[in-house]
Amino acid sequence: MSSALHLSLLIGPVIPVAAPAFMIDALDHVEVTSAAGQVSGFQLRFKVTSKSELNTIFLIAGAQNSGPYTPPLRVVLIVTLGGRPEPLFDGVMTNIEVQAGQQGQPGSITITGEDLTRVMDLIDYSGTPLPMPIPARVALLCSKYAAFGLLPLAIPELFPDAPIPVERIPSQQGSDLAYIRRLAEQVGYVFYIEPGPEPLTNVAYFGPEIKVGPPQPALNIDMDSFTNVESLNFSFDPTKGVLPIVFIQNQITRVPIPIPIPDLNPLQPPLGVISTPLANIKMMKDTASMNPMQAISAGLNESKKSQDAVTASGSLSVMRYGRMLKARRLVGVRGAGIAYDGLYYVSKVTSTIERGKFEQQFDLTRNGLVSITPRVPV
Secondary structure, three states: OOOOEEEEEEEEEEEOOOOOHHHHHHEEEEEEEEEEOOOOOOEEEEEEOOHHHHHHHHHHHHHOOOOOOOEEEEEEEEEEEEEEEEEEEEEEEEEEEEOOOOOOOOOEEEEEEHHHHHHHHHOOOOOOOOOOOOOHHHHHHHHHHHOOOEEEEEOOOOOOOOOOOOOOEEEEEEEEHHHHHHHHHHHHHHEEEEEOOOOOOEEEEEEEEOOOOOOOEEEOOOHHHOOOEEEEEEEEOOOOEEEEEEEEOOOOOOOOEEEOOOOOOOOOOHHHHHEEEEEEEEEEEEHHHHHHHHHHHHHHHHHHHHHHOOOEEEEEEEHHHHHOOOOOOEEEEEOOOOOEEEEEEEEEEEEEEEEEEEEEEEEEEEOOOEEOOOOOOO
């Protein structure tokens, strides 16, 4: 590794500890993926021989992962760049692959895992009554996992549908993760767990996908000495925009009233001057059986899926960029031309670390062409 970059590996059940030196020496390849709308995952590859102690260690760890009532092996990766430690990943091991060495060459053990949402999906709590608003339900369910450093951040829904206890008492269906994801889909929100802000802590976010805030340092392409990305390619799909139409039933006449639902999320403002054209109309007839608040939330959830007609993908060296690019945040792009310069939402980042190398592949999205800002922040 470079003297300016240090990778720390912590491993153990629930409260991980620093990995022993022989495990660090055997670590050959690290890959971490974080993406909006997907479970984050990691993969560690160790070089081993048939007599390596790692064979026994991961055999015992794999046996611990066999049941829902035994703590899974927790894996934490921390990157120290420029003297500042930042959590890269916090999750649990889910799979082990062993490749035996041949012709005198060492073999390998590959550890695959997911973020801490995996822990929330182990036990079915169906039937548990939860007579409170949705954000309170989410915070209560996440509080079970405080031992993993989980800090809930639940945002009240834009169109609340609070239950009246004398009419109905909501009850949990499925595991904590399955139930929270069902609530998020119901109100047009997202749910994910992100490591940080400090090592061994995690934020469990339940709320709208946020596309506002200070952007990360700009990605520069074709700008001589200011260039800090190795590749960056763009795509524009003008046929992607969809206008959902929900139906609200008149309680007296029983006649369904169609209502178009544009993308009005205040936390997802336009990032391009020329917004995504509406090329399709989707009639959501199943919303006629919902109450008005539920129907509007379902329409907003459908509307947000079709707005990002501009996409980009590329790669960078973290040492040249000067910091880690993070998913689920804004970033500026410079040097790509009038149509594609401007602010983007980072939808996916895959980090690859080997000795002497730290690279990231990334995907960006935006809901329009041409920058809304006259100058992209550096």
